[in-house]
Amino acid sequence: MRRLLLTLQYDGTRYHGWQVQPNGVTVQETLQDAVERVTGVRSGITGCSRTDAGVHAEMFCCLTETSTRIPDGKLIKALNANLPGDIAVIGCREVGPEFHPRYSAAGKQYIYRIWNGPAPNPFWRGYALQRELPLDTGSMNATASLFLGTHDFSAFCSSGSSVEDKVRTVSVSRVERQGDLVTYTVEADGFLYNMVRIFVGTLLDVESGRLSRETVAEAxxxxxxxxAGATAPACGLYLSRVFYPEDVF
Amino acid sequence: MRRLLLTLQYDGTRYHGWQVQPNGVTVQETLQDAVERVTGVRSGITGCSRTDAGVHAEMFCCLTETSTRIPDGKLIKALNANLPGDIAVIGCREVGPEFHPRYSAAGKQYIYRIWNGPAPNPFWRGYALQRELPLDTGSMNATASLFLGTHDFSAFCSSGSSVEDKVRTVSVSRVERQGDLVTYTVEADGFLYNMVRIFVGTLLDVESGRLSRETVAEAxxxxxxxxAGATAPACGLYLSRVFYPEDVF
Known part of the structure; x- marks a missing residue:
């Protein structure tokens, strides 16, 4: 059997997240359908993380095992020909028996986009949170920098998570503006359930005065x-990079 | 009555173009609904051009007459609150009795986007034509430059047009690449029915060898x-600017 690491991009708008579930179409299930059509065999596929309904991925990594002899390049084309236009396979490489898409990851990068123009932008609908009141990126960065370092992020995790150890190390937490588009970039060795969306909700709640920066530091x-702040909507969130040490492949 | 020039942006995916028609929802009709909800009166709205089903607009200009006393800034907010997220009013200014959104325009700029990466891009689905085979922008520009100047563009007009004079002057016709995104920009004093989409189809047909550049020059x-070439799909096309001489307002 070949162990294949597939790299995907997807527009999560239409999907109930990554993971197969009974009540809605998921990216995992849609990819399994395509693999089955191409190889003739329905295979399990393990993802690098669960993404929520409506969350997008510029880079999502997953592992499948297959006995097909179709070469990697042709497999990419065949899968894309069998996937809907909102999911694309952009990479395929064979990996060793030790590799696990979630446990081998050294960290991930998420990006959250906010359209902050004087009027809504139709082209960012579903792809960014739209906020009309001007955001001060200097002030947002003062809040964002609180998340840097190693902390117990229990206050920044939605209930329903079964994870016990909520200590994570955040290495990048930065807000940038390009014209009317405000982008929050965060990298960590791991993320809790809804952690990035709560980070963003917290940044916005501090800006609106609903929360003080001191309260956030306390959290x-x-x-x-x-x-901590509210959970920001899914539509602005993108899983953008998954980091693997070179020796895990 | 106030004569208001409204500037819009819209994602044309869901619409049967600009102009009201019996068999589908149009941008014009959707905007008329919003104006009626805000002002209490259903008004006619005149557009700067017809756009086809699926064509987008980064800047579309239209004129409506209204007796409402709501100030321009508040009217923009009220209209946006009553429009679906794929249409936005981004500007509103009062204009004089001579102004006509179509006849006063000195020219327009259209942009056509082509995703030209090794794999499809889910985020450009519906917003760009997706072409896998590498496009040579140098060669495309050699074709695109043929369109420059004043010509009878009858060969680049779909049948069904009632326009008799098909002479137009093209002042910009340029292909650029930024990474995997290839953009065609064209400016002219006016455009015939499907003219930009046929320009793009022609550029692509020359690249694929279906047409020679000599044949295009002959056309x-x-x-x-x-x-001339095929009519490229609507989804990659954006009306991006409408040029008015300052004295027409």
Missing amino acids: LTTGNRVQ | LTTGNRVQ
């Missing part, structure tokens, strides 16, 4: 969810 | 539609 020690 | 004198 990092108390672990109290109510001291 | 500019013969006016023979079969010497």
